[in-house]
Amino acid sequence: MxxxxxxxxxxxxxxxxxxxxxxxxxxxxxxxxxxxxxxxxxxxxxxxxxxxSRAAASLAAKRTRAVGLVIDDFRNPWYVDVLHGLQRVLEPEGFHIAVREHRGDAGGNAIEGFLSTQVDALVIAAEPGHDHGPLGVPVVVSGWRLHEVAGADIVSTDELQGMRLALGHLFGLGHRRIGHVTGTGGSALGRLKAYRGWMTEHRLTPEDAGAENDTNEEGGYLGARELLRANPDLTAVFAANDTMALGARAALRELGREVPGDVSLVGFDNSQLAQSRFLALTTVEAHTFRVGEVAGETLLARLRGDDGAPRRTVIAPELVVRSSTGRSGA
Amino acid sequence: MxxxxxxxxxxxxxxxxxxxxxxxxxxxxxxxxxxxxxxxxxxxxxxxxxxxSRAAASLAAKRTRAVGLVIDDFRNPWYVDVLHGLQRVLEPEGFHIAVREHRGDAGGNAIEGFLSTQVDALVIAAEPGHDHGPLGVPVVVSGWRLHEVAGADIVSTDELQGMRLALGHLFGLGHRRIGHVTGTGGSALGRLKAYRGWMTEHRLTPEDAGAENDTNEEGGYLGARELLRANPDLTAVFAANDTMALGARAALRELGREVPGDVSLVGFDNSQLAQSRFLALTTVEAHTFRVGEVAGETLLARLRGDDGAPRRTVIAPELVVRSSTGRSGA
DNA sequence: CTGAAAGCGCTTACAG
DNA sequence: CTGAAAGCGCTTACAG
Structure with missing residues (x-):
């Protein structure tokens, strides 16, 4: 030894x-x-x-065989399937995936960190924080983001379609007064716009709340409370993600509303939380494992020399119906 | 550029x-x-x-300034505070923390993986899978584990004390028929033994279930269901961790038991889930951020040449009382 | 397939 | 503080 x-x-x-x-x-x-x-x-x-010796090999070959995955928050396990999808595609090719939290532009700038470590490629599954010029390595951005990375390919779920599935499900159950709990960030903003568009298209009145809130449990709670106080007659609440739906559930209980008896509740992501028996949340499965796989395949093509124009690949989502939604009593 | x-x-x-x-x-x-x-x-x-260039620096200096953190499962965010504690101590010293999932001895052996990458030190916050000889770098093992790593320091919460706090809390509320939902792994096994010891010491009958189950939501559900079918008169259920408590909560609802009206429920970890308004779970805060800090300090000492005998550091836990526990009605 | 050689970009003594 | 030098453990042509 x-x-x-x-x-x-x-x-x-x-x-x-x-x-x-x-x-x-x-x-x-x-x-x-x-x-x-x-x-x-x-x-x-x-x-x-x-x-x-990885160090010697990297130095001599001028590549590290490492790919960086930038995420928002280790606490939000949304990214785990993306990671596993990347691993499935890239590990057989000899790449290792490293994960870092992007904690704003301060101390823990994960993008900078990865460039210093000299990853061969980057997957950004977080808000980039600001627009970036070319990063010098192939980059895939995942999801709807507020800022851009020059030259990056984009791989994401068809969120518009996911929104349509969820809203169509509620509509089919007879709901007409459907509120939306939103929050900060590109992902929530995209979903908010999609919500408003869909409602208007169907001649329904969009009612939303929480645009300044974090997209976590607390934000979901605050947003739902505000939403229901302003619109006590809502029969359905659609939260921008599952964690926010958990907060919304607490607000509904506090206001004496049964789920789904009085109000139906829908989330987005099909997280473990949504799958839990206790919450049993109707939600949208984004197939993020597939997102990871496609991101990996895209990077592989780029690393092999493909220098075509940036591509955008969209993965079809799926509605998962559980017991948090039911027919509108109204 | x-x-x-x-x-x-x-x-x-x-x-x-x-x-x-x-x-x-x-x-x-x-x-x-x-x-x-x-x-x-x-x-x-x-x-x-x-x-x-990290590669060149590592090669020349014969150290990588990287520390590996081995975890069980990215989906169980238990480890996140350990990570942040490590970062607080080690990043100012120029170290980067890399995280890997230890997926058994097959493909994704994270310990092997880290040794190949040549980390300067290792924190193992997962079941090691089997006993290990000296790994050639300083190692800290965190938590109660089934297997040993030769020469490793140990940093963990005082789980025995945590168990006493939780059981004492229930006892103080008048509960005498307290069941325990357990699962596989060293952590659950240690908690099970502590539970049995405490109950016997207090002349109460220990009743537990689920020793073969995973320590996740499903395991908590199955274990609690079995436990309550065998012991319908229990007034309190103590799950080996918060995620299992979530599963237990679903089992209780299915059996028509109110929480805390009919049955009080306690978890362990003070996860985000426990903190959520909807679950509001009484649980044990393990101060894992502090565990991470102490692990970091220990490694730093070892890297500076401290070659004393392996140390064991124990962090005091804390009971967090929320609304899932109440006075026993019996 | 072999073998000698250059080089990747640093760190580390070491003589001045 | 400087400057020349060796070396870390590989990869990558290249002539044979």
Whole structure:
């Protein structure tokens, strides 16, 4: 274990009785190597407990084989399926995915951080904070964002379609007085616009609240409370995401409204929370695993030299009906 | 932006009119540098948009300035405060914390992965999977675990004390028939033993269920259902963690029990879920931010050469009373 | 496939 | 503080 020195590629070459170059070829999965030699090298690696030095490999090859994933908040597990989708596509290609929280432009600027570490590519699943010029590596932005990254490809759920599914579901259940709880950020703003558009299109009156609130449980609570005080006759509440719906649920209980008896409640994301038996929230599944996979495939193409114009890929969402919605009593 | 070549330390030295060695000293925060020269170098770095190469620095210095945090599951945000505590202590010292999921011994072995990347130290906040020999870098293990890592320091909440606080709270409210919902893993096992010990000590009959279940919402639901079917007269249910308590809450509702009217419910972790208005769960705050800080301080000491015997540090927990517990009606 | 060689961009003594 | 030098452990052509 604690040998004097970690074995290097030289030790492996000597042990296997081959050249140093050959070891490097084996490590990089080249097919120019005969099976016999390949096995000899692998056996030597095994015997010596050799681990390649990432630092040396990165320095020599001028690439790190690391891809950065920038997220808003580790506490909001929305990003986990994106991560797993990226891993499914990129790990077999030898890439590792590193995750960082983007905590504003202050201290923890994750984008800057990743560029210093020299990731080979970047997936931004958070508000970028401000417009960015070209970052020097392939970038995929995921979701509706307030700011742009020059030259980035975009992969996201078809949120407009998700909104239509959710609102159409409520409409089909007889609801006509449908309120919306919104919050700050590009994602909530996009959903708010979609909500207003859909309502107007269907000759219904849009009623929303909470544009200044955070898009968390507290924001959902405050927004729903405001919304229902101003519009006591609402029969359905649509929150901009599942966590906000949890807050809205508390506001509804506080106001003495049964769900779904008096008011139907809908979220967005199909989070674990929505899936829990206790909340059993009707929501929109955004297929973020697929978003991650497509983001990974897009980056792979870029890393292989594809320099076409930025692309936008849209993934179809799906409505998941649970017991938080029911027929309108009105 | 897209200059022909990234600037190196040579370019900075030329731009600042100093030697290459001096630039390196400034980058590493040495105090052997005069303020004037330091400023000159910083200005040059700014002008050139210079970013040090982590790969080159790691290779030359034989350390990466990276610390790995091994977690069980990105979906269970239990670890987030540990991460933030580590960051608070280690980032000012120039370290970056990388997080990986430990998905069994198969594919995603995070411990192996980190050793390949050559982290300078490791924090294991997950089940290690099997006993490990010395890993070659300083290691802190957090929490009650089934397996050991040779030579590792241990930092964790005083879970025994946490259990006493929660059970004492229920006892003080008049509860005598208190059941426990448990699950797999070292953490749940430790809590189960503590529960049984406390109950016996107080001449009460321990009743538990779910030892084979996952420690998630589903496990909490199944365990609580089994527990209450076997012991319909329980007046309080103590789940091994908050997420399991969420599942237990659904089981209670399904069985027609009001919380806290018929049955009081307690969790463990003081997660966001417990804090939500809708669940408002009485639980144990484990002060995991502090656990992260102490883990960081411990690693720092080890990296500075402290080679004393492995230490065990214990952080005092705190009971958080919310509306899921009340006086026993019995 | 081999083998000698250059080079990636830093850090680390070391003599001055 | 400077400056020349060695070296970290790889990758990458390149001539054979």
């Amino acid at each position: 604690n040998s004097a020195r970690r074995p290097t590629i030289y030790d492996v070459a000597r042990e296997a009785g081959v050249s140093k170059s050959l070891v490097s070829l084996v490590l990089n999965g080249s097919d120019l190597v005969s099976p016999a030699k390949r096995e000899a090298v692998k056996a030597a690696i095994e015997r010596l407990g050799y681990r390649p | 897209n200059s022909a070549r990234r600037p190196t330390i040579y370019d900075v030295a030329r731009e600042a009119g100093v030697s290459k060695s001096l630039v390196s000293l400034v980058l590493n925060g040495s105090d052997l540098v005069s303020p004037a020269k330091r400023e000159a170098v910083k200005a040059a770095i700014e002008r050139l948009g210079y970013r040090p």
